Amino acid sequence: MLSTTRLQFIDTLRGLVMVLMTLDHVRDFWGPTPFDPVDPGASEPAWYLTRWLTHFCAPVFVFLAGTSAHFTGARLTGPGALSRYLAVRGLWLVGLEFLVVVPSWMFFPVQSLFAQVIWALGMSMLALSVLCLLPGPVLGLLALAVLLGHNAFDGLKPEDFGAQSWLWTIAHVPGYVPLSDSGFGVYFAYPLLPWIALMAAGYAFAPWLFAQAERRRSRLLSAGLGLVATFLVLRAFNTYGDASLWAVQARGAAYTLMSFFNLSKYPPSLLFLCATLGLALVLAAWLSVGEGRNPAWLRTFGRVPLFFYLLHVPLIHALADIRSWFEFGVVNWYTQWPVVFPVGYQPRLWLVYLVWVLVVAMLYLPCRWYDRVKREHRDSLLRFI
Numbered sequence: 001m002l003s004t005t006r007l008q009f010i011d012t013l014r015g016l017v018m019v020l021m022t023l024d025h026v027r028d029f030w031g032p033t034p035f036d037p038v039d040p041g042a043s044e045p046a047w048y049l050t051r052w053l054t055h056f057c058a059p060v061f062v063f064l065a066g067t068s069a070h071f072t073g074a075r076l077t078g079p080g081a082l083s084r085y086l087a088v089r090g091l092w093l094v095g096l097e098f099l100v101v102v103p104s105w106m107f108f109p110v111q112s113l114f115a116q117v118i119w120a121l122g123m124s125m126l127a128l129s130v131l132c133l134l135p136g137p138v139l140g141l142l143a144l145a146v147l148l149g150h151n152a153f154d155g156l157k158p159e160d161f162g163a164q165s166w167l168w169t170i171a172h173v174p175g176y177v178p179l180s181d182s183g184f185g186v187y188f189a190y191p192l193l194p195w196i197a198l199m200a201a202g203y204a205f206a207p208w209l210f211a212q213a214e215r216r217r218s219r220l221l222s223a224g225l226g227l228v229a230t231f232l233v234l235r236a237f238n239t240y241g242d243a244s245l246w247a248v249q250a251r252g253a254a255y256t257l258m259s260f261f262n263l264s265k266y267p268p269s270l271l272f273l274c275a276t277l278g279l280a281l282v283l284a285a286w287l288s289v290g291e292g293r294n295p296a297w298l299r300t301f302g303r304v305p306l307f308f309y310l311l312h313v314p315l316i317h318a319l320a321d322i323r324s325w326f327e328f329g330v331v332n333w334y335t336q337w338p339v340v341f342p343v344g345y346q347p348r349l350w351l352v353y354l355v356w357v358l359v360v361a362m363l364y365l366p367c368r369w370y371d372r373v374k375r376e377h378r379d380s381l382l383r384f385i
Helices: 004-030 045-075 081-106 117-131 136-153 158-171 192-209 213-237 253-260 270-287 296-303 305-326 349-376
Strands: 113-115 175-178 185-188
Touching: 004 045, 004 270, 004 296, 004 305, 004 349, 045 081, 045 117, 045 192, 045 253, 045 270, 045 349, 081 113, 081 117, 081 305, 117 192, 136 192, 136 270, 158 175, 158 192, 192 213, 192 270, 213 270, 296 305, 296 349, 305 349
Parallel strands: 113 185
Antiparallel strands: 175 185
């Protein structure tokens, strides 16, 4: 049986990435920029760091979903119980993405669909419902092979596959797949191949956490530092692991450092995952030491992540729409595409952080209430939210 401390640090880490995710989504609605925030040739350090910190969210959340699936399987009984659970939950998440999450981003009318992180989670769970039948070491090696090797196929483009181009878009290259002659379709922002492998890696990693506290901390720290070292070595050689190569910047050393850490998220490259997941595991090792390092408010968010997600997007969007009634020149890139920035528009980073704190504070009491209700009805359908 896992210790309470272990459960606390996993909830804390998950809650932290949910809060960071909220910062990114507030930035989308309250501080869209005419430049890419992580482009060292156009951005500034404050904008860069704000965006880069949120890179932790998706990989950590998908990896922890894999570990949680293993823990769930340890509680379920009967042959195939975990496979059925993952298949049902996966389908549920895919349905939520297109029926609830997309309208939350765009409000109505919905002109196109976006397949983002909830889609990737759902489809990865569907894949894991089959992959979990493999022996743990075999699954771990398979996941590792995909994560190490998928960047070798970066040169392949969807058009190379002819009429089946949409398959490669879904699997590895972000892109738009039209579903009708009118132009309605799906933009697949989260190609599935690396995300499925990452969730499988989390599932295979979970048994390492069935250990005494000190041994568990040592494993987390060793794994995290190993991933960070792998990132630094491969990135220094600038040859493999990320489609975006770094370069010395004429603007100065800070911008060269920005270039060094400017990694590909869509799809997540090997180096992107090594950097983000490696640092997250180092943090997990620190959090696992004791309860004092696991704030209750973060644990609350981490225990109800899907509920948090389903609330935070429409809340941020609604607040942005209310703002637009009072302030001329507000840009909402989810409802205005392509973006046309008004003359003189200047994004305000201080406003992004102010609204971020406000949104997180507004979500705490609803999440605490739902956490209590969910605990009181553990075997109900509430476990799917």
